[in-house]
Amino acid sequence: MKEKIIKVKLKNSSYTVVVKNNLIKNCARYLKHLDLGKKVLIVSQSKIPKQYQNLLAKTLKYLGYKVFTFNLPTGEKYKDIKSLQKIVNIAIKNKLERNDTFLALGGGVISDLTGFAASIYYRGINFICVPTSFLGMVDAAIGGKTGINMKEGKNLLGTFYQPKIVLIDPTLLKTLSQREFLTGIGEVIKYALLEQTAGKSFQSKSFYQYLTLNKNRILNQEPQSLLDIISHSVEIKAKIVSIDEKESGLRKILNLGHTFAHGIEQAYDYKTYNHGEAVSIGTCFAAKLGYNHGLITKETKDSIIKLVKDYRLPTNLNNKKKINQILTSMLLDKKIQNGNLRFILPYKKIGCVKLVTNISQSEVRKLLSSYN
Numbered sequence: 001m002k003e004k005i006i007k008v009k010l011k012n013s014s015y016t017v018v019v020k021n022n023l024i025k026n027c028a029r030y031l032k033h034l035d036l037g038k039k040v041l042i043v044s045q046s047k048i049p050k051q052y053q054n055l056l057a058k059t060l061k062y063l064g065y066k067v068f069t070f071n072l073p074t075g076e077k078y079k080d081i082k083s084l085q086k087i088v089n090i091a092i093k094n095k096l097e098r099n100d101t102f103l104a105l106g107g108g109v110i111s112d113l114t115g116f117a118a119s120i121y122y123r124g125i126n127f128i129c130v131p132t133s134f135l136g137m138v139d140a141a142i143g144g145k146t147g148i149n150m151k152e153g154k155n156l157l158g159t160f161y162q163p164k165i166v167l168i169d170p171t172l173l174k175t176l177s178q179r180e181f182l183t184g185i186g187e188v189i190k191y192a193l194l195e196q197t198a199g200k201s202f203q204s205k206s207f208y209q210y211l212t213l214n215k216n217r218i219l220n221q222e223p224q225s226l227l228d229i230i231s232h233s234v235e236i237k238a239k240i241v242s243i244d245e246k247e248s249g250l251r252k253i254l255n256l257g258h259t260f261a262h263g264i265e266q267a268y269d270y271k272t273y274n275h276g277e278a279v280s281i282g283t284c285f286a287a288k289l290g291y292n293h294g295l296i297t298k299e300t301k302d303s304i305i306k307l308v309k310d311y312r313l314p315t316n317l318n319n320k321k322k323i324n325q326i327l328t329s330m331l332l333d334k335k336i337q338n339g340n341l342r343f344i345l346p347y348k349k350i351g352c353v354k355l356v357t358n359i360s361q362s363e364v365r366k367l368l369s370s371y372n
């Protein structure tokens, strides 16, 4: 299978995303043209197979770099200021300098955290992303949003900081749990719901049709279908980020389902639902809001919820015990303006979305409380 090269075109910091099976074993040709200084710190996680780290370290050493590794425990709760401090301390202890490099080898937790550390260490050093989770490959590793959580809310500290290169090897997904694989589908469905507004189309069919027709191939992780959906998701995100790097306009559409999701994750202490599951529930709430406001038909709403369900993802909260906490947390979201909740909602037909700002807190409470 051939490689897929996708460009994220930016004013000052364009970069390449390479999608290729077994890339981790053959990445020297993509790294050798980059000036990564003299030292590379690989940040990863205890649960991610050591063999990935060893393969990368071997290549980097072969290219002449001194390599350091640091592993964090697994879990969203480690995307915090203490972990940030640990990464920075290791870098200081090993005397990494301004032109050296941090490399994130992991899912979205590791890429958000390591990217944030890279953006503030010596006011910014090189950053490379090698995503290992499905969600990381289709979303988190692309586009330069970095950040950490505070106890009051998710991603409250962060920067926009682009990597030098993103290397995606779908064969790394073989060691990912089924639950974490499905989690990534939560973000893939998001892309299918906004691809037309993003101005991107998928082969001859819509991405939504592709996901509907190829459900079994995708759930069985058939290699070509994985390459297809990773490449197309990255292409959509690259296009959006190239137009609006810092989320002043178009990029806001990527928040479909996310205002709900961040509230849910935070209210449940990042334990009950992982990010993609919370996004799936948020997407279903967005479809219901869209229908309630006359933006989409009942058939479209039902179709979206069915697709989420078909991919074995949650479509509603298991119980309604944390509605107050979810609302409180949603009101702390960065997307709030002048105290008003703002949502990206499906609009007219599948593939199109729009920003809606006139949604009251009582309406959101009613929606969160409903079992339908």
Ligand SMILES: NC(=O)c1ccc[n+]([C@@H]2O[C@H](COP(=O)([O-])OP(=O)(O)OC[C@H]3O[C@@H](n4cnc5c(N)ncnc54)[C@H](O)[C@@H]3O)[C@@H](O)[C@H]2O)c1
Binding pocket: 045, 047, 048, 049, 074, 075, 076, 079, 106, 107, 108, 109, 110, 112, 132, 133, 134, 135, 136, 139, 140, 141, 142, 143, 144, 145, 146, 155, 172, 173, 174, 175, 176, 177, 180, 183, 274, 275, 276
């Ligand atoms: N920056 C962005 O644009 C962006 C976009 C979407 C999500 N995010 C963030 O990403 C995070 C969620 O990312 P995630 O779903 O990847 O979670 P994660 O990073 O916690 O990874 C999920 C789990 O899978 C394990 N894992 C990862 N790759 C593995 C592999 N190949 N084999 C075995 N185990 C593996 C991890 O150790 C972890 O236990 C959230 O913090 C979210 O806010 C960021």
